[in-house]
Amino acid sequence: MQSRRHGSELETTILDAAWAEIQEKGYARLTVEGVAARAHTGKQVLYRRWANRQQLAVATIRHKFGPLVPAVPDTGSLREDYLTVMRLMAERARHYTPDLLHGLLADTPTLAGEFFSNLPDVLHQILRNAVAHGELAHADLPERVASLPLDLIRYEGLRRTADQWPQLAVQAEELFAEILNDIFLPLVMALAGPGATR
Amino acid sequence: MQSRRHGSELETTILDAAWAEIQEKGYARLTVEGVAARAHTGKQVLYRRWANRQQLAVATIRHKFGPLVPAVPDTGSLREDYLTVMRLMAERARHYTPDLLHGLLADTPTLAGEFFSNLPDVLHQILRNAVAHGELAHADLPERVASLPLDLIRYEGLRRTADQWPQLAVQAEELFAEILNDIFLPLVMALAGPGATR
DNA sequence: ACCGCCAAGAGACGCAACGTCTCTTGGCGG
């Protein structure tokens, strides 16, 4: 009577359904049975693919947001280069909620590594470009300094509660400006600006 | 036959039991029934006081760690003053786990405000003291800059997974030194050091 | 074109924990 879905077609349907459930009910009330029902399939089909609720959630996130691998921007300005990367990070964060963020972090150490990836290759290249066009004297910044803007963005996401969350998207540009103007650029100039001692 | 506990004596017993359960099994596997059993009482006694599992957890945390209200240190050195506050924060964080941290943050917006309190009064006083003894030219630093060391400490706690957690306690002093030497002090000196333009 | 077999789809099952309820009885407050 009915046609049955198979393979990757079925898998996509399920993960889309899971994502829809997360958006509608939040991570805490994501249920395997709810996803199965929404995808018009049985629980066993899900459990055949993922061991439990958490793994399903991880797969859903990976499906929705692949790994973040930006091309290295090269605008000719250190500030603009960082800003580009920060905007990219914020863009994908738009669809998260605090509930989802903390829930996943609590449940699955697996994803933590990906969330907190600081793109060291990209950042180092940006810094070397800044040296090349004379904005910096050298690119030997401590790891923690180079990734400071990214860490502060993420921290801002972690610190907000659900009611403050919508604000974040609105104030994103101000936040970027504050982080760069008040913190990152003064610091980098002090440590590696044209006149800095190595 | 048995003597019954009452009032605050009973309440303390319960919250101690809840904390023991959290430490033993983790926040995710904290159960109301487990706490009741460990405290040798009935579930209704708990539900009479707290509406649900989350509220019980909040009460437990508040019971175990009251609000953080440090006296303003005044060692005569900006670095030492900040270090004192940072050590205090880290000390109380020793008993947390990532599971507990993210779990609470996911479940209860209530506690977020307390976790992320940046002690603005304390920090401002420290900065004014630094001005008074000539270490800084002025104390008009952006909020975000003044609290940067505290935010970075907390961020470090949020970023670690369970397996990396024990490291944190061991490396705490190195972490403080890195944050202060590589980031905070250079930045503050650039923004408000003796020779800085306002 | 046919067939065998794997997996889709559906749902029952046992279990754990939630939150509500009912009942007995200890012991505080008046």
Next chain:
DNA sequence: CCGCCAAGAGACGTTGCGTCTCTTGGCGGT
């Protein structure tokens, strides 16, 4: 001394997990 509130104990209905069993569609091999 007594009444009444709450402690202590546990039954109850519900939800969701993860496992299992069963029927049957349709892909892959020949």
